[in-house]
Amino acid sequence: MKAPATERLKPSRTWRRWLKRGITLAFFVLVAVLLFSLARNVDWPKVMSTLRGYSPLMLVAGVGITAASYSAFCSYDLLGKKYTGHGLSAGRVLLVAFVCYSFNLNLGAWVGGLAMRYRLYTRLGLEVGTVTRILSISLIANWLGYMILAGVIFSFRLLELPQNWEIGATGLQFIGFGLLAVSFAYLAACRYSKRRAWHVRGHEVVLPPLRLALMQAALGATNWSLMGALIYLLLPQGLFFPSILGILLISSIAGVVTHIPAGLGVLEAIFLALLQHHVAPSQILAALIGYRALYFLLPLTAAFLVYLVLERRGQKRKRDEARQEG
Numbered sequence: 447m448k449a450p451a452t453e454r455l456k457p458s459r460t461w462r463r464w465l466k467r468g469i470t471l472a473f474f475v476l477v478a479v480l481l482f483s484l485a486r487n488v489d490w491p492k493v494m495s496t497l498r499g500y501s502p503l504m505l506v507a508g509v510g511i512t513a514a515s516y517s518a519f520c521s522y523d524l525l526g527k528k529y530t531g532h533g534l535s536a537g538r539v540l541l542v543a544f545v546c547y548s549f550n551l552n553l554g555a556w557v558g559g560l561a562m563r564y565r566l567y568t569r570l571g572l573e574v575g576t577v578t579r580i581l582s583i584s585l586i587a588n589w590l591g592y593m594i595l596a597g598v599i600f601s602f603r604l605l606e607l608p609q610n611w612e613i614g615a616t617g618l619q620f621i622g623f624g625l626l627a628v629s630f631a632y633l634a635a636c637r638y639s640k641r642r643a644w645h646v647r648g649h650e651v652v653l654p655p656l657r658l659a660l661m662q663a664a665l666g667a668t669n670w671s672l673m674g675a676l677i678y679l680l681l682p683q684g685l686f687f688p689s690i691l692g693i694l695l696i697s698s699i700a701g702v703v704t705h706i707p708a709g710l711g712v713l714e715a716i717f718l719a720l721l722q723h724h725v726a727p728s729q730i731l732a733a734l735i736g737y738r739a740l741y742f743l744l745p746l747t748a749a750f751l752v753y754l755v756l757e758r759r760g761q762k763r764k765r766d767e768a769r770q771e772g
Contacts, residue, residue: 496732500680508676508740515672516745518665519547522587525661526580529654532572541752542566543584548749551742559585562753569760575650582651583662590629590659591666596695597626605692608723633659670695676741680733682725693720 520543527539545566550558560581567577599605600622603615636659643652654662674691681690697716701709717730 492726492728493732493735496729497735500736504679505740508679508736509744511672511676511679512740512745515669515676515741516544516547518669518672519588520544521665522584522662523580525587525658525665526583529583529652529658530576530579532576532580534567534570534572538570541756542570544745545749545753545756548745549753552746566753566756566760569756569763571763579651583654583658586632587662587666588669589666590632590663591668591670592695592698593625593629594663595667595670595691597622597624597629599688599692599695601626604686604688605696605720606686606689608720629663633663673741677733677737680736682729685724690721693717696720 520540523539523543524536527534527536542563546558546563548558549562552558563581564574564577567580568574572580600618602622603619605618607615607618633656636653637656639653641653643650645651671691674687674694677694678685678687678690693716694713697709697713700716701712706712714731714734717734718727721730
């Protein structure tokens, strides 16, 4: 008697799961070893001296870039509002998106990007299916912008790689071509595809019109560019901005692969590995510490306070609904 199909798939799924865990663990160990080997030679007093040397004007500019980047990211959910047609106000949508983005960056996608988004939106009265469609629009906007920027930077070899980099400029260039091909395929599908709807786990996903897809691409690319601009601002002058942005894009995908919240250690290891032949390690680490303070910790403090307000409003709404039903 043949085993059921689900049982025959189990060994394959188990093998793939353990392979993924093994690759993630190996990458994590590699990053840890690389970070330790590079950081042990860092002049930490110079790092602190560089941090103290940032002018108030530079820090104000950094806060402004951070605010602009968060505004671009939070606007993903405004696209989700347009896409789904739900009735929440734009101001409330921006507050929810701000909280989710801050928690996502610091605590990981499962906490901020998923769990908190569903919790806050459903407490405000949206259906789970509507939240899923908002989430899909937001994720596509973020990674579409990523792929377009990375595709351009890698394809035109705007990122200078060390000689011992295993992928090499040619390999990275082919990756760039692939990213651009995927991006243009999505935009072409939004324009020309006759089939507009798919069903994923009981939820209908409708392909957005081209105009909305172009807005996704523009906002996504803007957000990633502003993140790179903040690091560029904190690094010494004279560097090539597309190269700094390219390093950020590589480190970000590496952080996703390792599932480390905030990419802690991954960002630093890759910037040190790819930039130390141009900039002193102490200056790189100072810039990344400043970047984390301005882009991660400062917004998280504000997001926590906003979260408490949203939770209180959600509880009040539930009590009002219970009174009406009673």
